[in-house]
């Protein structure tokens with residue numbers, strides 16, 4: 071599906087870099103100092119936003135090769151003392167990134183630093199001191215409730231990079247099926263990652279808590295709950311103006327990535343062995359690549375070179391971490407980096423390394439832009455369209471009912487059939503439930519909801535509760551669900567129930583009586599995909615199931631997650647195809663490409679069949695014609711007005727049947743359209759994979775050709791050397807070549 075995108079330019083910004091110094095001792099309250107006053111913590115002096123070595127600790131000395139370190143002072147946007155609360159870090163360094171993401175800019179927040187310096191403490195926090203993730207999530211919903219002119223659709227994913235492998239923390243069973251590839255126009259795409267549409271902070275906390283249970287954590291000498299992986303929590307934000315929308319203003323799509331990096335560690339200090347040691351190796355290697363990328367980006371900024379212009383020289387591909395972070399680091403995002411350090415003298419060298427990383431990051435210039443998607447590639451737009459269709463159905467049903475009632479009231483009206491009325495009522499309830507379900511996923515402020523409900527354009531029957539508490543009974547900021555999990559234990563039953571994880575459906579904490587009615591109606595509904603309530607329910611679950619219609623919105627602006635979709639193509643990755651490919655694998659690759667092309671053609675054929683199905687009248691329409699033409703003649707000899715009671719009755723029954731069939735046909739067409747769209751998306755996907763593979767094959771072919779040319783050149787050089795040696799030999803022997811032959 072094409073994605074018409076529009077980007078609004080913004081001014082250049084720097085990365086907001088701050089440093090948090092961990093308390094020296096965890097079991098006693100950290101020393102405090104009035105704001106701005108100096109504080110000495112073991113081997114570091116902290117003053118305002120400057121951190122420098124404490125000269126009185128010179129005797130402890132670090133590595134003799136780094137004597138320069140002993141005098142280096144580092145200044146940052148903010149310096150947080152050991153007594154600082156995460157909430158003040160959030161307010162000073164992160165809040166503006168979160169707000170920027172809500173208004174359409176990509177945003178990223180990283181926690182970086184040596185092992186055991188408090189990265190996870192900062193990102194997740196505790197019940198008493200919530201971390202960046204719960205604070206940011208709560209703020210996002212707060213933003214929505216105070217935003218009167220836009221509506222939002224939020225979805226989340228949670229992943230980790232463990233030993234250079236990406237794991238979906240919402241769906242650990244998808245191990246090995248997640249892939250990253252570069253899509254022309256969409257940038258870096260992650261394929262196979264599960265996303266959940268979310269409607270309240272508690273729902274997000276429950277999901278994150280459930281995801282945490284799958285995260286790799288292990289004990290080392292330095293941290294008994296050490297993260298052995300990098301984790302990325304990602305929120306995709308779609309938003310749209312609700313009033314005064316001009317044509318072409320589109321849907322804004324942005325992401326907020328909250329990244330808890332694993333800590334760098336020395337195998338000796340962490341005293342790791344076996345698998346812990348190899349985990350440490352992967353962690354250090356990816357952090358080294360991240361450091362390299364940051365250094366290159368900072369050098370580019372120092373030389374006033376645009377990051378986009380040198381993207382191919384930045385080693386993003388050298389690790390999964392930098393590959394995933396490429397869209398954030400690549401210039402188009404608002405970024406905050408929280409560098410966690412230890413004040414302990416024995417870690418001074420590592421602390422210097424972190425501070426140097428932070429200083430380099432500070433130099434990087436970003437140019438974030440708002441991305442607007444103009445076509446229907448966003449979920450928000452698709453939901454809106456579906457709601458529009460359902461409302462039209464509802465209105466026509468109401469008109470139909472009104473006409474019917476009028477007919478009944480007329481002196482010659484048909485006899486009342488309570489069963490018919492029941493059916494209509496049921497159908498109305500289905501449609502209303504479907505609208506409610508879709509509307510629930512679209513978030514907006516309470517004022518906006520009230521305004522909508524008062525709007526004469528809407529149906530007179532309320533479809534929504536005026537309650538707009540995203541925050542449930544807990545109230546904003548309590549985040550109880552988030553902290554139910556002990557890092558090393560599994561989830562409580564309570565959390566799983568709240569997350570709605572077992573049935574794969576998104577949970578709504580604001581369920582009221584109306585919603586229960588909706589659920590009952592849906593349960594009674596036969597499960598055909600063209601029932602409106604089912605269609606809506608399917609959409610609601612769309613991000614919890616494996617086989618899913620693509621909505622496109624999640625792949626926008628690069629680096630986004632492509633939602634899980636069943637694909638016939640699972641084997642091999644473009645990345646693996648590009649390296650060390652011998653001729654056998656080249657042949658295999660070509661065969662694979664042929665297979666993919668075959669699959670694309672097959673999909674195309676399917677699509678054609680579906681299209682012709684839509685163009686032809688359906689059986690229902692055909693039957694309808696027969697039914698109408700076979701209507702019994704009226705005993706008035708062609709008069710339009712039936713004279714007998716029973717013929718009127720038959721006419722009404724026939725009309726009702728034909729209406730029902732028309733409705734059915736409409737739904738069938740809708741199902742066909744969905745099928746078409748899915749086919750189209752699948753085809754897009756396959757074409758993209760084919761393009762990737764062809765790229766890889768072409769590249770390999772080029773390298774083989776180059777190798778051939780080199781070999782031919784080497785051969786001809788060897789032949790000429792051989793010829794000259796032979797001539798030399800003959801000359802030494804003193805005979806001519808002809809004499810030698812005879």
Ligand SMILES: Nc1ncnc2c1ncn2[C@@H]1O[C@H](COP(=O)(O)OP(=O)(O)OP(=O)(O)O)[C@@H](O)[C@H]1O
Nearest residue numbers: 092093185186187188189190191293296297332333
């Ligand atoms: N500012 C702080 N206040 C109180 N306790 C803290 C603080 N920072 C860290 N801690 C505690 O220090 C310990 C280690 O912190 P944490 O696990 O967050 O480190 P980390 O940097 O994420 O380590 P790793 O990289 O190994 O995962 C935890 O027990 C944590 O609660």
